[in-house]
Amino acid sequence: MTKTLFQYRELFPTLKEKIQLSSCSQSALALPVIDAMEEYKESLIQGGMDWELWMDKVNESKQRFASLINADVDEIAIMSSVSECISSVLSSFPVNHGKNKIITTELDFPCIGHAMQTNNKSLGVTVNYIPSNKDYTISLDDYDKYLDTKTLLTSISHVSYYNGWKQNVKEIAALAHAKGSYLFVDAYQSIGNINIDVKDMNVDFLAAGAQKFMLGIPGIAFLYVKKELASKLTPKVTGWFSQADPFSFDVKRNNYSSYASRFDTGTPPVINAYVASAAMKLLLDIGVKEIQMYLEDLSDFTMKYAKSHGFHVMSPQNSTEKGANTALYFEEAPLIEKLMKEKGIIVSARKDVIRIAPHLYNTKEDIRQAIDALNSLSL
Ligand SMILES: Cc1ncc(COP(=O)(O)O)c(C=O)c1O
Known part of the structure; x- marks a missing residue:
């Protein structure tokens, strides 16, 4: 060591x-992660209510997640789980997308397949599973075989939850984009133990939660949405934090933010943001x-x-x-x-x-x- x-x-x-x-x-x-829970508790006991501080913490957690994956802070939304991230992304495509299939793999965590099977009818697409080889890997040729110009979205796991196999995200992104498909990367098993650079990998969406190698606890996940994509998408599960100005309190106007925060929903999980932020600071400090x-x-x-x-x-x-x-x-x-x-x-x-x-x-x-x-x- x-x-x-x-x-x-x-x-x-x-x-x-x-x-x-x-x-x-x-x-x-x-210890600093445990202290962060205490810090939130103290903000309640001492301050009673402190929205400004809490929202600063939530934004700090977005900023630190962005730093971990080399993104900009306005490319990050906060969700409760990776399941929610994929469901929200699938719900957000326009009706007239002109495609007829979405793709995932037999090696993805089951929540990806479940969300796809739930959203495929409303999207007008079939769900296609790329089979895994006997050694629990998938070749680039297999991706090439399954992807075509009618593919709306391809979802992959960066690292397999089952056996830890790591995929070459950059090469898969290039293949997907060559066929006109967006790429969603489930990075829950890689964040915190593998260096991730969304710009270099050129992914469209990336999701990860705080509980595993991120050194945090369950209850919060982060969704990266590429800058130029966000404003083209309309998540169907929404809330006041998705608005350009959540504090305008205009019940008749639905004015989505132009950034990834349009995927935010209601009041964020504040204690989880405290914890995730402290955990990510540790990861960023060490590298x-x-x-x-x-x-x-x-x-x-x-x-x-x-x-x-x-x-x-x-x-x-x-x-x-x-x-x-x-x-x-x-x-x-x-x-x-x-x-x-x-x-x-x-x-x-x-x-x-x-x-x-x-x-x-x-x-x-x-x-x-x-x-x-x-x-x-x-x-
Ligand atoms: C790779 C991967 N994706 C997704 C999940 C599920 O995430 P969540 O419970 O946040 O939906 C897990 C959980 O073990 C996982 O390992």
């Missing part, structure tokens, strides 16, 4: 008692590039150590082709998660895998102990 990162380990109280390797689901909370480099090293170690114990690694074998999550096959993964928790080791089950998802505060020793414990359980 680098000296810089080692200093930060001290900030995570849970690590004194437990080994937490669950950042693909919930990361450990840092996601440094975190990514460290986590690639931990990935290599995890895969090597797991294989040496005979585990079936379900993730790509090369750490540069994956996020921080490494998936090991377990027929009864949910039971194994519970048994590990009893040992004070927090890992995360999905379907038939146990996900070992370290963050900047974990060490190789944490991983060694987790794999040794998994080994003792599987005997």
Whole structure:
């Protein structure tokens, strides 16, 4: 572990008692993040009501998310979840879009498919799923085969929630745009552990929540909408914060903001914004590039150590082709998660895998102990 990162380990109280390797689901909370919850509580107790301060915090969280992905603050909307982000985007296209299909993949998180199946009739499109290969990857050729000039929107996961496989967003964006399709990127499993640059990747929409590698808690997600796109879209779930001036209080006039904030709805989740903002400050102070480099090293170690114990690694074998999550096959993964928790080791089950998802505060020793414990359980 680098000296810089080692200093930060001290900030995570849970690590004194437990080994937490669950950042693909919930990361450990840092003291400044816990303090941010207190700060909100104090604003209620001491100030009673302080809209100006709260809205400043909400805007600060938008600004920090924008900095994390190299966007402008007016390209960011606040939602409660990634499910809400994709649903809102799908609801926002004009009726006469002239396309007949939308595309997602078998590797996307299910909420993407669910939102597509809910919105396809009103959009007048069919939902097409690109199948995954046996090794849980999809080739660029497959994207090329499925995409055509009648594709309205293509949705991909930057990093798979299941096995951590990382896609080449820039190349997929180029393919999608060549066929006239917009690209939606679900970055929930990459934000905070992989450097993201929406301008360089040239994506149209990107969504991520705060709970996983972003070091925050559930209840808030951020939606990036490319600047030149926002004013062409009309989200069908809306509220007063979507307005050019939410504080004009004109009940008869629906005057959407020209920016991504037209996707905002009602009063934002203020405490979540406090928390997310503090969490993102930590990530920005350390630098996601440094975190990514460290986590690639931990990935290599995890895969090597797991294989040496005979585990079936379900993730790509090369750490540069994956996020921080490494998936090991377990027929009864949910039971194994519970048994590990009893040992004070927090890992995360999905379907038939146990996900070992370290963050900047974990060490190789944490991983060694987790794999040794998994080994003792599987005997
Ligand atoms: C990649 C990915 N996308 C979306 C979700 C669901 O996000 P939300 O609960 O915010 O809708 C998850 C949750 O685990 C996820 O891993």
